[in-house]
Amino acid sequence: MWAFINKLRSPKWFYAISTKLQPWFWAVAALLLVVGTVWGLVFAPADYQQGNSFRIIYVHVPAAFLAQSIFVSMAVSGVVFMVWKIKVADMAAAVMAPLGAAMTFIALFSGAVWGVPTWGTWWMWDARLTSMLILLFLYLGVIALRGAFSSRDSGSRAASVLAMVGVINIPIIKYSVDWWYTLHQPATFTITGRAAMPMEMWLPLLIMVLGFYCFFIALTLTRTRSEILRREVNKRWVRELVEEAS
Amino acid sequence: MTPKRKQKLFVILGLVSLTAIAVGLTLYALRANINLFFSPVQIAQGDAPMDRQIRAGGMVKEGSVSRDAESLDVEFTVTDYVDDLTVYYSGILPDLFREGQGVVVVGQLQADGRLYADKVLARHDENYMPPEVAQALKEAGYSPADFQAKAAKVGKRLEEEGVPQASEY
Numbered sequence: 409m410w411a412f413i414n415k416l417r418s419p420k421w422f423y424a425i426s427t428k429l430q431p432w433f434w435a436v437a438a439l440l441l442v443v444g445t446v447w448g449l450v451f452a453p454a455d456y457q458q459g460n461s462f463r464i465i466y467v468h469v470p471a472a473f474l475a476q477s478i479f480v481s482m483a484v485s486g487v488v489f490m491v492w493k494i495k496v497a498d499m500a501a502a503v504m505a506p507l508g509a510a511m512t513f514i515a516l517f518s519g520a521v522w523g524v525p526t527w528g529t530w531w532m533w534d535a536r537l538t539s540m541l542i543l544l545f546l547y548l549g550v551i552a553l554r555g556a557f558s559s560r561d562s563g564s565r566a567a568s569v570l571a572m573v574g575v576i577n578i579p580i581i582k583y584s585v586d587w588w589y590t591l592h593q594p595a596t597f598t599i600t601g602r603a604a605m606p607m608e609m610w611l612p613l614l615i616m617v618l619g620f621y622c623f624f625i626a627l628t629l630t631r632t633r634s635e636i637l638r639r640e641v642n643k644r645w646v647r648e649l650v651e652e653a654s
Numbered sequence: 655m656t657p658k659r660k661q662k663l664f665v666i667l668g669l670v671s672l673t674a675i676a677v678g679l680t681l682y683a684l685r686a687n688i689n690l691f692f693s694p695v696q697i698a699q700g701d702a703p704m705d706r707q708i709r710a711g712g713m714v715k716e717g718s719v720s721r722d723a724e725s726l727d728v729e730f731t732v733t734d735y736v737d738d739l740t741v742y743y744s745g746i747l748p749d750l751f752r753e754g755q756g757v758v759v760v761g762q763l764q765a766d767g768r769l770y771a772d773k774v775l776a777r778h779d780e781n782y783m784p785p786e787v788a789q790a791l792k793e794a795g796y797s798p799a800d801f802q803a804k805a806a807k808v809g810k811r812l813e814e815e816g817v818p819q820a821s822e823y
Contacts, residue, residue, distance in 0.1 A: 453784035453785075453786075454784065454785070455782045455783065455784070456783055456784060456785040457750055457755075457778070458750070458778070458782075462782055465782070487663075487666060490662060490666060491659050491662050491663045491666065492659065525749060526748075526749075526750055526776060526778050527748065527750075527775045527776055527777070527778070528748035528750075528773075528774070528775045528776055529773075529775055532690065532758075532775070533690075534690040535688050535689075535690070569669070572666060572669070572670055573669065573670060573673045575670070576670070576673055576674050576677050580677070580681070587685075588685070588688045588689045588690065589689040589690050589691050589693065589711055590690050591690055591758055591775060591777060593756075593777065593778050593779050593780045594779075594780045595780060596780040596781075596782065604780045604781045604782065605781065605782040605783060606783055606784065608784070609782055609783075609784070
């Protein structure tokens with residue numbers, strides 16, 4: 409554990425390991441997303457009440473999962489950066505934020521599109537929808553705060569603190585449908601517990617969720633590598649790397 | 655872990671727990687307002703204000719929907735399996751509106767105990783299934799058991815507390 413954390417200290421080591429890992433994650437992500445999309449949108453059966461509009465679930469649920477997971481990852485990276493002063497953690501947090509904001513937006517937008525035919529409204533100030541909107545604002549806040557300082561280190565620390573404090577919103581999003589009366593229904597897709605849908609609907613959803621997570625990992629690896637090069641541009645190993653390439 | 659790092663970790667943990675407590679207390683204080691709708695139990699207890707725009711939610715009682723043949727007027731009962739609420743509405747209902755389905759109605763509670771709705775929203779439960787499965791379940795005597803259990807739990811809790819929830823503030 410400590411050996412691993414110590415290795416993480418070196419951006420050079422992270423750069424080397426992510427170079428090896430990233431093609432695998434991209435390949436698996438592409439495969440899962442293609443299979444999941446075709447299966448979910450074409451072959452999965454339609455719902456007995458909602459018909460085909462139910463298929464929005466294959467984008468809505470994975471996007472919402474990722475929106476919350478990325479925020480938690482950002483908060484964890486923030487703690488690692490603040491306590492152990494590991495720069496790679498901060499770089500990862502920096503590149504994760506825009507993807508998280510995009511996923512939150514996709515979840516909100518696909519939910520609104522879904523709400524029109526099923527609920528009869530595209531927006532309602534219920535606890536689930538509102539807490540998700542707050543998550544979008546938290547993401548935008550983290551991104552803005554990072555850029556608001558003239559010194560990069562101050563921006564990193566401010567963004568980390570906001571991510572760590574904002575993580576309190578995540579359990580609120582998750583349990584809002586259980587704690588209060590909401591228009592949004594309770595969770596359909598859970599890893600534990602009984603599935604609220606039959607296998608032929610649940611499996612493509614599982615594939616989509618896994619595909620979204622692989623996509624998140626792959627994109628974070630790739631973008632962290634560019635961020636490492638950008639920040640370490642004056643280090644000797646980067647210069648050697650560039651010389652080798654040219 | 656060096657003492658300095660340990661100290662930093664504790665500061666972070668302290669900061670996060672303080673914020674969590676603050677947010678938790680705020681949500682606790684606002685809990686009645688965060689609920690999107692009143693349950694028929696709460697309305698029967700007199701928690702919901704009269705002559706003001708409120709939202710009520712529950713299941714459309716089986717066999718309670720009566721439509722006017724000449725107009726869009728419709729009357730139905732919303733139930734949480736503890737108490738019932740009669741809703742009167744004139745307008746187009748959402749596609750998913752049907753008996754045994756969850757709904758949220760927006761409107762005013764009148765002195766006659768009925769709710770005159772301006773808007774009816776369908777509520778969907780977390781269960782999805784292909785039409786064939788739904789048919790099979792129906793033949794086997796399917797009931798919206800999840801909602802029933804939750805509503806009964808809430809009703810029991812309210813009875814035990816004996817305090818009108820929404821009028822505390």
